[in-house]
Amino acid sequence: MTILRFSKDLFKHITTGKRAYFIWLGVLAVVMLNALISYINQLTHGLIVTNMRDQVSWGFYIANFTFLVGVAAAAVILVIPSYVYHFKPIKEIVLFGEMVAVTAVLMCLLFVVVDLGKPLASWHLFVTPNFPSSILMWDVIVLNGYLILNSLAVIYVLYCAANGREYKMYIMWPLVLISIPWAFSIHTVTAFLYNGLSSRPFWNASIIAPRFIASAMCSGPALMILVFQIARKVSDIEVNDKAIFKIAELIAYAMGVNLFLYGAEIFKEFYSMSIHVAPLEYMFHGLKGHTLLVPFTWTALVFNLIAFVVLLSPGLRNRFLYLNIACVLVFIGVYIEKGMGFVIPGFVPDTLGEIYDYLPSYTEISVSAGIWAFGAFFYTLLLKTAIPIYKGELSFLSHNMRRNLKESH
Amino acid sequence: MNRRGFLKSAALGVGGILLPAKDSDASVWEAFFQKHFREMNDKEKKDVVARLEIEYMQKYKKRITVKSTPALPNVLYGYGLDLSRCIGCRRCVYACVTENNQSRKPQIHYITVLQFKQGEKWVSDLEEAKKYYNAEEVPEAGHFYMPVQCQQCERPPCVKVCPTQATWKEPDGIVVVDYNWCIGCRYCMAACPYGARKFNWGEPEIPLDEINTETHYLGNRPRLRGAVEKCTFCVQRVRENPGRYPACVEICPVGARKFGNLLDPNSEIRTLIETKRVFRLKEELNTQPKFYYFFSL
Numbered sequence A: 001m002t003i004l005r006f007s008k009d010l011f012k013h014i015t016t017g018k019r020a021y022f023i024w025l026g027v028l029a030v031v032m033l034n035a036l037i038s039y040i041n042q043l044t045h046g047l048i049v050t051n052m053r054d055q056v057s058w059g060f061y062i063a064n065f066t067f068l069v070g071v072a073a074a075a076v077i078l079v080i081p082s083y084v085y086h087f088k089p090i091k092e093i094v095l096f097g098e099m100v101a102v103t104a105v106l107m108c109l110l111f112v113v114v115d116l117g118k119p120l121a122s123w124h125l126f127v128t129p130n131f132p133s134s135i136l137m138w139d140v141i142v143l144n145g146y147l148i149l150n151s152l153a154v155i156y157v158l159y160c161a162a163n164g165r166e167y168k169m170y171i172m173w174p175l176v177l178i179s180i181p182w183a184f185s186i187h188t189v190t191a192f193l194y195n196g197l198s199s200r201p202f203w204n205a206s207i208i209a210p211r212f213i214a215s216a217m218c219s220g221p222a223l224m225i226l227v228f229q230i231a232r233k234v235s236d237i238e239v240n241d242k243a244i245f246k247i248a249e250l251i252a253y254a255m256g257v258n259l260f261l262y263g264a265e266i267f268k269e270f271y272s273m274s275i276h277v278a279p280l281e282y283m284f285h286g287l288k289g290h291t292l293l294v295p296f297t298w299t300a301l302v303f304n305l306i307a308f309v310v311l312l313s314p315g316l317r318n319r320f321l322y323l324n325i326a327c328v329l330v331f332i333g334v335y336i337e338k339g340m341g342f343v344i345p346g347f348v349p350d351t352l353g354e355i356y357d358y359l360p361s362y363t364e365i366s367v368s369a370g371i372w373a374f375g376a377f378f379y380t381l382l383l384k385t386a387i388p389i390y391k392g393e394l395s396f397l398s399h400n401m402r403r404n405l406k407e408s409h
Numbered sequence B: 001m002n003r004r005g006f007l008k009s010a011a012l013g014v015g016g017i018l019l020p021a022k023d024s025d026a027s028v029w030e031a032f033f034q035k036h037f038r039e040m041n042d043k044e045k046k047d048v049v050a051r052l053e054i055e056y057m058q059k060y061k062k063r064i065t066v067k068s069t070p071a072l073p074n075v076l077y078g079y080g081l082d083l084s085r086c087i088g089c090r091r092c093v094y095a096c097v098t099e100n101n102q103s104r105k106p107q108i109h110y111i112t113v114l115q116f117k118q119g120e121k122w123v124s125d126l127e128e129a130k131k132y133y134n135a136e137e138v139p140e141a142g143h144f145y146m147p148v149q150c151q152q153c154e155r156p157p158c159v160k161v162c163p164t165q166a167t168w169k170e171p172d173g174i175v176v177v178d179y180n181w182c183i184g185c186r187y188c189m190a191a192c193p194y195g196a197r198k199f200n201w202g203e204p205e206i207p208l209d210e211i212n213t214e215t216h217y218l219g220n221r222p223r224l225r226g227a228v229e230k231c232t233f234c235v236q237r238v239r240e241n242p243g244r245y246p247a248c249v250e251i252c253p254v255g256a257r258k259f260g261n262l263l264d265p266n267s268e269i270r271t272l273i274e275t276k277r278v279f280r281l282k283e284e285l286n287t288q289p290k291f292y293y294f295f296s297l
């Protein structure tokens, strides 16, 4: 009966809130609905409604996927300081970081599904998996594993909170210990997805996996800083400033590494000026009059540089205005760098030397927006559920027991 | 209800939302639950072929035969292309389209004929190549041509990366795709160094009177939207007994295209590999194509 009462309480809690809460959910629902319409259109006509073609066979969907794997992986940047170094301010919010990871992985899986030509055939993946040969199979495994690990951690912590007790470290430890290397693995495997293709020199560079990790440690935490601030404004969770500034500091270091690796790659290509420089030329100043990607590339680079400077200086990053601007810049910068700025140039020029200028179509944009809206929707509900449980307002215990417990504390 | 029946009705519930109602007859579900071609026994192959033939009959109002002839023993196909002869007329391109029932709208071509200006870079840097040249007369003075199609790699990256094993190398060296098994992830397209794999972005369309009714399951049978396809050295022709040349070899007006069994020391293909100046495209990638470019002059 407790479960029933709990569910009822939870339902009541989720369905009550300020007006802004419902407007927010409503807007997201509209975006999701619009995406659904676009997706149904894509299902009936095929991927021809996207702007992808044989020359550029992966586009905006896979770009978003790649970026979000990074966001998911970045949960470790909270997990390590909180569980391994017991940094208290972060320990209090690590749960919300893990929830970001869960949400991001779900979004990743959605992006892969909408990219499939025959989504209904995806069960074939499990009947004749090309394992260990296909890196895509590895990715399916590590991503789902990561989803399970983080979901378990979140559920366990909340379950304990709902029972009014502390979680047991001997249960948490194995989860944490596995999830740290696992977080690196999801992004490494995603990097290898591209990295292993000798047909595409732009991707076939050994620096790709480290670059992926470095940029993930920028974008994910930047998103979390923004989300935590919003969350503490609109709800009654406490997020210590110290935690936020610590994360900002970590982003600065990660961005330093990221820019360094990027520079190393640019040097190698432009100094040697081999035929493989073509994709980078396409990005930075256009190839044979095709300059579509140039503004994106420079925007990303300038944004990342400015953010790096701001986050590196304690005087600036400890002021919320600058910090937030920097986080937005990092987010956009890495979003371009890892998405459009990484996936597309791999295909340009194509293997027979053709240049096909790719920009996402309306369908691709609206479906992607829908998946982002789904992420926001899902995370909002997660917070709405987790916060009261975490604070002990929502629990398996009855009201009386809860009151007694409080008094005895 | 047995397991299959249960799965079917369960899927009907889910699929009913996703599929137009008119298609919800038994064969849609048989197609849905069809096994991987390589895991079928002879009886299952026969059933699937029979089902496909009925389906095609309904769709194209024509009797279309679907063969599933396996690879012939002691055969490894190889292809030769004489660069000193090719005039860039692209007859091969269109013969291929007709023979292999490629979609006309949207257009799919297995063969790309690249045009190069004499003296310009080529071989490893194809960026100077023109794919969409439009000449009154071929060959254009001061130009030469290099057709590219699936190289039937001995170590095919497309096969290595496919997550579902929907594409594989047959014993006779031909790399094939089970269109029904492909999920349309297009990883193989990213992996192929020769731009040889084509995706059905839209519903493939062929004028009814242009359909080639002699087809092979792994070759030129009508294709599915959302699946990848590619050149198969005309598997429906070369596995005949006696074997026929691929359509591109047959049509080439200047005899630039050669085809044969690499395991037969007396074959034309072996002779030319042993006596001509031969090269393979992007050799540094070690995909080991069984497609040899050579110069007869």
Ligand code: SF4
Residues within 6 Å of the ligand: B149, B150, B151, B152, B153, B156, B157, B158, B159, B175, B191, B192, B193, B194, B195, B196, B197, B230, B287
């Ligand atoms: S040329 Fe491309 S499609 Fe053909 S076998 Fe090689 S990798 Fe596969």
Ligand code: SF4
Residues within 6 Å of the ligand: B161, B162, B163, B164, B165, B166, B167, B177, B181, B182, B183, B184, B185, B186, B187, B188, B189, B227, B228
């Ligand atoms: S598109 Fe089809 S054949 Fe190509 S890798 Fe994906 S499942 Fe395999």
